[in-house]
Amino acid sequence: MKVIIKNDEQIEGIRQSCRLASQTLDYLTPLIKEGINTQEINDLADKFITDHGAKSASLGYQGFPKSICTSLNDVVCHGIPSSKVVLKKGDIINVDVTTILDGFYGDTSRMFLIEPVTDEARKLVTETKNALMKAIEKLAPNQYLNHCVGRVIEDYVKNFGYASVQSLTGHGVGLEFHEDPSVFHFNLGFKDVLLKSGMIFTIEPMINQSNNFRIKIDSDDGWTVRTVDGALSAQWEHTVLITDKGAEILTK
Numbered sequence: 427m428k429v430i431i432k433n434d435e436q437i438e439g440i441r442q443s444c445r446l447a448s449q450t451l452d453y454l455t456p457l458i459k460e461g462i463n464t465q466e467i468n469d470l471a472d473k474f475i476t477d478h479g480a481k482s483a484s485l486g487y488q489g490f491p492k493s494i495c496t497s498l499n500d501v502v503c504h505g506i507p508s509s510k511v512v513l514k515k516g517d518i519i520n521v522d523v524t525t526i527l528d529g530f531y532g533d534t535s536r537m538f539l540i541e542p543v544t545d546e547a548r549k550l551v552t553e554t555k556n557a558l559m560k561a562i563e564k565l566a567p568n569q570y571l572n573h574c575v576g577r578v579i580e581d582y583v584k585n586f587g588y589a590s591v592q593s594l595t596g597h598g599v600g601l602e603f604h605e606d607p608s609v610f611h612f613n614l615g616f617k618d619v620l621l622k623s624g625m626i627f628t629i630e631p632m633i634n635q636s637n638n639f640r641i642k643i644d645s646d647d648g649w650t651v652r653t654v655d656g657a658l659s660a661q662w663e664h665t666v667l668i669t670d671k672g673a674e675i676l677t678k
């Protein structure tokens with residue numbers, strides 16, 4: 427495993443790309459409502475990204491056919507935008523945007539609620555974001571990655587009877603889409619990566635509204651990841667930089 431320590435020039439480039447990814451989600455926010463289909467969201471996102479001199483990292487990545495991921499209800503992640511998936515009241519959806527700007531990668535995702543949603547769905551979405559933010563608050567140089575992230579997230583979501591998906595992880599990011607280290611969202615029970623200033627990685631917990639962390643991949647498209655039991659799943663993602671004092675969220 428080789429965890430890259432980014433230099434100041436790289437950090438600034440990645441910061442710009444992260445800002446654009448985040449701005450893409452800001453732009454989409456008022457448009458993600460009842461009646462829109464996920465292909466339309468994809469096309470709006472792709473135009474926004476290219477209009478800003480960047481491109482989608484997802485499009486063509488290992489054959490992924492679209493520019494963003496749109497993961498609805500029991501879809502954990504890697505949902506493929508489609509004109510057949512039309513948003514309706516009560517849905518929860520994750521939109522995941524990864525940009526390449528001047529060669530640098532920024533990766534972020536958020537949840538959107540198609541109101542009215544049930545109190546239970548709202549709580550899952552809120553507590554998944556809280557779990558992510560609790561992990562980010564723990565980050566600091568000379569701390570162990572899993573002690574700050576996986577342990578904290580697993581312990582937190584267990585309080586609600588939720589399960590944190592184990593077979594998909596966050597990742598180093600910036601010069602490539604997926605770099606070392608893998609960022610586990612559950613307690614490994616051993617010391618993994620010692621954090622150092624200049625490391626950049628994502629944290630992107632996928633939290634299931636059941637006590638089952640297991641997932642399955644749709645065999646017809648090879649991408650769509652679902653909960654095995656049909657439970658709802660939520661995900662939020664930030665790209666973070668380890669600093670001398672703690673961490674900076676680059677995808678704010």
Ligand code: MF3
Nearest residue numbers: 484487490495504522524533
């Ligand atoms: N953006 C996702 C992540 O957070 C990866 C999507 S890969 C794709 O790592 F090919 F599905 F786009």
Ligand code: CO
Nearest residue numbers: 533596628630
């Ligand atoms: Co990611």
Ligand code: CO
Nearest residue numbers: 522533534663
């Ligand atoms: Co992502």
